[in-house]
Amino acid sequence: MACNELVNVKKTLLHSPICRLKRMLQQLEVSDVDFEELKRNLEFTASLLEALYTDGTQPPFDADDDLQLRSDVVPVEVRDWLASTFTQRVQPISRRPEEKPRFRSIVHAVQAGIFVERMFRKAYSAAMPDQPADVLNCLRDLDRWSFDVFALDAVSSGHSLKTLFIELIIKHQLNSRFKVPISCLISFLCELERGYSKHTNAYHNHTHAADVTHTVHCLLMRTGVLYSMTELEVLACLFAAAIHDYEHTGNTNNFHIYTRSELAMIYNDHSVQESHHVSAAFRILQDENTNILMNLTRPEWLELRSLVIEMVLGTDMSSHVLQVKAMRTCLQQHESIDKAKALSLILHAADISHPAKSWSLHSRWTPRLMEEFFTQGDKEAELGLAISPLCDRQNTPVAQSQIAFIEFIVEPTFSLISDMSEKIVIPLIQDTTDASPTCSRYRELQWTVADLVSFRSLWMRHTEENKSRWMAKMKNGVSDFRDESETQTGQETA
Ligand SMILES: Nc1nc2c(ncn2[C@@H]2O[C@@H]3COP(=O)(O)O[C@H]3[C@H]2O)c(=O)[nH]1
Numbered sequence: 001m002a003c004n005e006l007v008n009v010k011k012t013l014l015h016s017p018i019c020r021l022k023r024m025l026q027q028l029e030v031s032d033v034d035f036e037e038l039k040r041n042l043e044f045t046a047s048l049l050e051a052l053y054t055d056g057t058q059p060p061f062d063a064d065d066d067l068q069l070r071s072d073v074v075p076v077e078v079r080d081w082l083a084s085t086f087t088q089r090v091q092p093i094s095r096r097p098e099e100k101p102r103f104r105s106i107v108h109a110v111q112a113g114i115f116v117e118r119m120f121r122k123a124y125s126a127a128m129p130d131q132p133a134d135v136l137n138c139l140r141d142l143d144r145w146s147f148d149v150f151a152l153d154a155v156s157s158g159h160s161l162k163t164l165f166i167e168l169i170i171k172h173q174l175n176s177r178f179k180v181p182i183s184c185l186i187s188f189l190c191e192l193e194r195g196y197s198k199h200t201n202a203y204h205n206h207t208h209a210a211d212v213t214h215t216v217h218c219l220l221m222r223t224g225v226l227y228s229m230t231e232l233e234v235l236a237c238l239f240a241a242a243i244h245d246y247e248h249t250g251n252t253n254n255f256h257i258y259t260r261s262e263l264a265m266i267y268n269d270h271s272v273q274e275s276h277h278v279s280a281a282f283r284i285l286q287d288e289n290t291n292i293l294m295n296l297t298r299p300e301w302l303e304l305r306s307l308v309i310e311m312v313l314g315t316d317m318s319s320h321v322l323q324v325k326a327m328r329t330c331l332q333q334h335e336s337i338d339k340a341k342a343l344s345l346i347l348h349a350a351d352i353s354h355p356a357k358s359w360s361l362h363s364r365w366t367p368r369l370m371e372e373f374f375t376q377g378d379k380e381a382e383l384g385l386a387i388s389p390l391c392d393r394q395n396t397p398v399a400q401s402q403i404a405f406i407e408f409i410v411e412p413t414f415s416l417i418s419d420m421s422e423k424i425v426i427p428l429i430q431d432t433t434d435a436s437p438t439c440s441r442y443r444e445l446q447w448t449v450a451d452l453v454s455f456r457s458l459w460m461r462h463t464e465e466n467k468s469r470w471m472a473k474m475k476n477g478v479s480d481f482r483d484e485s486e487t488q489t490g491q492e493t494a
């Protein structure tokens with residue numbers, strides 16, 4: 001087809017969505033529609049138009065970055081082959097010719113967009129019958145740092161992970177954006193909760209997964225990092241948090257390595273458990289009844305998978321020092337922050353966050369973790385192995401070890417999260433200084449800065465208080481760290 005003809009065809013095809021956009025804008029002006037819904041549809045239409053514009057004009061991806069290949073010397077196919085074989089980048093799978101979206105299908109997609117949104121909202125409210133008042137009451141604190149996941153677990157009859165994940169997916173409107181079928185979501189979460197109870201762990205169970213998922217949500221909101229993220233990245237973060245310890249065996253990686261466990265053999269001693277969590281969770285998605293990501297496009301799916309893998313592998317504590325050092329250097333040298341590295345650090349921080357929360361929460365997590373460590377110590381003794389540090393039930397200075405954990409691991413991580421967030425969020429505010437102070441995004445971001453500042457003092461207050469509590473126990477020679485903690489029901493401000 002001659003070039004001019006092609007241009008004319010594209011122009012004709014563009015006419016209808018342009019009219020549609022104008023109509024939607026008119027509706028907005030007379031404000032007789034749901035603003036949020038209209039806005040989402042406008043964004044959706046715009047992205048489809050953009051896709052039409054760029055369709056066929058973009059190279060599959062830029063291989064030159066990695067291999068420094070000059071396009072005038074190396075043919076495209078060879079560049080693609082070199083990049084996909086000799087770099088770590090995953091080449092997006094190009095669509096088969098029949099899969100290319102024709103214009104009619106794009107118009108239909110725009111029309112369907114509004115319909116699908118409504119349909120999903122209805123399906124979700126139908127499938128989620130009225131929640132008990134106690135559950136709704138708990139969920140009211142969802143955005144608070146002091147959210148009590150133990151209380152949610154109790155009132156949801158042991159389904160805190162399922163309840164919380166569905167609530168967050170709806171809150172961030174990811175169910176409609178990624179067309180997550182409600183039946184799949186429920187089946188997926190049942191499977192996930194089943195996997196978390198496989199080894200009946202005192203600490204690494206579905207409540208911990210729910211806690212970390214809530215904390216990731218809260219960190220993204222309180223630091224304002226959420227405003228710099230795409231919806232896909234938000235979905236990746238919540239998904240990674242929910243699966244990050246799936247089928248945890250209750251042992252450390254070193255235990256797997258020393259006992260030459262099946263998992264150590266499969267993963268060659270590298271991030272043994274974390275590799276299993278992510279691999280086994282993606283396996284759940286292989287079944288169409290539990291595949292909550294079935295409606296993601298291939299590039300979306302690949303991007304999400306790559307983010308989730310990096311984030312979950314980043315929860316291996318043996319990568320803590322490297323992770324912290326790399327981000328510190330990045331901030332000191334004013335380099336741009338890699339999004340995947342930032343999100344990995346946020347998941348890692350959420351994973352070790354309970355000592356940065358109120359004593360009433362921290363003092364309930366500690367005995368659970370210690371019990372799990374001690375159970376491993378018992379097994380090591382049985383097997384005639386040396387008992388790992390902190391795993392000896394007769395001889396572990398819990399208070400001292402907690403003070404050290406807070407001082408050397410938790411505080412530096414949270415301090416880094418606060419610094420990193422400032423670096424990410426402040427430019428967003430500067431970008432909106434031209435906007436009217438009455439514009440909602442401008443106002444939201446102003447609040448975010450206030451939140452970010454108060455968040456730093458909030459977690460510092462908690463770590464200081466928790467250290468003094470442990471210190472007091474040490475001074476008073478209290479060795480039992482269980483009874484008092486389990487009876488705590490203290491209320492918080494946050
Ligand atoms: N000593 C100590 N370790 C902790 C505490 N909280 C979390 N961790 C460790 O940090 C790890 C983070 O990843 P995991 O959840 O797999 O396992 C966690 C524990 O090994 C704590 O309060 N004290």
Ligand SMILES: [Zn+2]
Nearest residue numbers: 208244245351
């Ligand atoms: Zn964890």
